[in-house]
Amino acid sequence: MSELQEKIDQEREQARAVCDSEGSSSAECAVAWDNVEELQAEASHQRQNTEPKNSLEQYCDDNPDAAECRVYDD
Numbered sequence: 374m375s376e377l378q379e380k381i382d383q384e385r386e387q388a389r390a391v392c393d394s395e396g397s398s399s400a401e402c403a404v405a406w407d408n409v410e411e412l413q414a415e416a417s418h419q420r421q422n423t424e425p426k427n428s429l430e431q432y433c434d435d436n437p438d439a440a441e442c443r444v445y446d447d
Contacts, residue, residue: 377412377415377416377419378416380412381409381412381413381416384405384408384409384412385409387405388402388405388406388408388409391405392405392406429441429442
């Protein structure tokens with residue numbers, strides 16, 4: 374995970390440099406910040422996948438039809 378965080382930091386620095394040189398409303402600046410956002414989303418996704426499930430989530434995985442596990446749509 375620290376490797377991904379280092380990459381995010383590098384891309385953030387690069388985005389700042391691009392925006393300083395090309396202007397904050399330039400297409401290059403927007404692309405640079407899009408790259409940062411994509412890496413941040415990936416980091417968030419990886420964090421979500423590594424969090425352990427609580428006992429109810431484990432139970433519902435094993436028993437999806439149980440009353441406790443029902444999800445109602447409004």
